[in-house]
Amino acid sequence: MGSLLMPLLGSVAAKAGDMLVGELLRAWGLDKARRKLERHLAAVQCILLDADAKSRTNPAVHQWVKDLKAAAYQADDLLDGFRYEALRRRAAEIRRRHRCSRAGKVLSYFTANSPVVFRLSMSRKMKDALEIIDELVVEMNKFQFLQHKESPSVDHPQTHSHVDESEIVGRQDDKEQVVKILLDHSNNNNDNSNVMVLPIIGMGGIGKTTLAQLVHNEQRVKLHFELVLWACVSDKFVIEEIVRSIIEVATMKKCELTHMEALQKKLCEVLGKKKYLLVMDDVWNEDRHKWDDMRSLLNSQAGSGSAIIVTSRSDQVASIMGTLPPHRISLLNEDRSWELFQRNTFQREAEKQEELISIAKNIVHKCKGLPPAIKTIAALLRSKHHSQWFSVLDSDVWKDEILTSTAIVPALQLSYDHLSSEEKICFSFCALFPRIA
Structure with a gap:
């Protein structure tokens, strides 16, 4: 629920900061209430992820998040009303000289569409909405939620190549199939212009990383390739970080380089036209241009028969990166x-x-x-x-x-x-x- 509230609160905050809405509320003496609403929304957005996490186990927090959602929708509707009125007034200003007589204008203040009645009604709704949000903020402070200053990224644990094969069940056939593909391709490939890329695809938790670990640690693979490397990519497909990770794994030394030109030259030095196997684990990137840039770097210094294994849940990733049909992991029988x-x-x-x-x-x-x-x-x-x-x-x-x-x-x-x-x-x-x- 909290992850759905984030875009909603962002939308409400944007409407509260709208120039037309601000002009109208200043004219009506409600600017102080508007600015207070903006501060409350900013405070709530900072703790929303922690509130969402705690709402799964704490009934009181769950109810608070539910009430916040209702208050947010109420404020959203209210601000839509203010914006509509602001736009109506702007259009009316253009037509003002062509309107009815003064008597007609005076009469309009007492009709069902009276701007005075509308202003009083909307002011009362603004006060009521702000009182509800005030109460939620007071209650929020009692929960002592953790704050975040920026929109957080998902926390992905770093994977590694170690695996205890004796603990693995049901992936021996998959391992043999992948190893055979790697060795056969490498033995039959005389073109080093393009590195083979084999995607391993499957749903979350099915064992893609485990299979990649088994292949990475297979003795036949280690003897066949001059370099066997592991890089955990995860959701942030940042080329500089991936290159730095490859360099560190190959040299077993921390890489302090930050400029892409220096990283590129160091990568060329590390790969040195050697026949390598690179495992890129947990790839989410579906931007073809990013992969094209990364592939160009990996191809430039690849020895004949080099290969890359990519693990991903996404068929789109396999389509973009793969040079071979993906190896799909099935559920256990x-x-x-x-x-x-x-x-x-x-x-x-x-x-x-x-x-x-x-x-x-x-x-x-x-x-x-x-x-x-x-x-x-x-x-x-x-x-x-x-x-x-x-x-x-x-x-x-x-x-x-x-x-x-x-x-x-x-x-x-x-x-x-x-x-x-x-x-x-x-x-x-x-x-x-x-x-x-």
């Missing part, structure tokens, strides 16, 4: 899902839990092969007595309770956070309709 569940629940005591096997398999089936969901259910069941497992299986409530408090929601939240303000509002609107089975 029933056997692999059960194996993963056992590792995280029964561990080595599965033989002693025969009475739970049937219930547990049905619960795993509900996870539909998504690894984070399976691990989440496993963690939940470990904390429950065996007698409670059937109620977990039989109830639909467990979906909300689990999926809203685990790693699954951040994965989905990340996708939502990358929508534009307008798309977020559309998403919220569509959520009003029931899902068709």
